[in-house]
Each structure stands twice: as C-alpha cells, then as structure tokens.
Amino acid sequence: MRREEVVESRRPSWGRLIGFLVLLAGVSWALGAFAAFPLPLSAPDRAVLTIAFKHVAAFEGEGRERSKEELEKLPRHMRPVNERSRTGRRVDTVLRVELDGRRLLEKTYRPGGFRHDGPTFAYEQIPVPPGGHRLVATLRDAAGEKEERERGRRWRLDQEVEIRPRQVLLMELSEEGGLTLR
16 A cells, blocks of 8 residues: 655755756856945045934924823823923924035925924935035024024034045034034
8 A cells, every 4th residue: 555645745846956056156146246346426536424413493383282181191101201291393494504605505304293293304415525624504493583592593513624535524413512523
C-alpha cells in the first residue's frame, strides 16, 4: 500500500532557486554600480544654510480661555498643566533671511493642526556662496505692529559669518536663546 503525502512539498524547484539567485546578483550589481557614481545635490564650491525650527505662535486676538467643564471633559493626559489652557487659531509666522543685504528667503508659515492651533514647523535649505558675509535673519509672528511690540514676539539674528565651501550652517530657534547659528 502506497502512502500519500498529507502536506504538499513547499520546497521550491531548482529553476526558481536559480532565478532568485540571478535576480539577487543583478540587484546587488546595480546597487554597487550606482554607489560608484554618487549624486551631487549641490555644487562643490557652494555651502548650504539650513533653517529648522518649531515655533508656538501667539493666538489671534486674545484667544479663548477653556472653562472648567471643558477641561474636565478632556482625558487626564490632555489637560493643560499650566496657564496655557487657551484655545483658538494661532497667527502665521514670517521668516526673512538676508545675506549681505540681498534677500534669500521671505516666507510665511501657517500653524499646524486642523484648526491651525498647533506649532509651526519649518525646514529650508538655501545654497550660499562661500566667503565672509553678513547674515541677517528675522522671525516674527504675523500679528499687527502694536500687538507685536506689546508681546515682543520677534527674534533677530545679525551676525558676521565666514562660510567655507561644502559647509552646512544650521539656523535654529529656541524660545530662550532666540535664533542661533551653528
């Protein structure tokens, strides 16, 4: 009496194994060939100014204070632990960057979130020529002039920099230190 196999064989055929090895060798060769010719993303005689920040802008108008009942309805982990229990739309953030008096970037960023009540995020890369330069950058909330003067929501960086070819300068914002260049 001949015994039938209960489970079919899952071992691939020799043709499939050889085909897989040929495919693996071809992909490996292609990766090696592309690695030998790197893709230059910027000119070798240029430098890059990278701007990255996360900014919590002021509220439009006065914002609205949450009531005690609203705070009680929130899950415990979402309740504010300080005086920042206000809600409302936040104002836009404006960034302006100049190099030797020539404007490189002037851009308005909107706050994140569905209701525009979250922080503003930005990431920009600007190619700059090497050499000695005067870099001036201003970050401010896009509120009215009177509101801006009252709240002091403006950060300015005015610095002489010596830029080397292929150097990457990083401009960051911290609420305590303002705009800094590294």
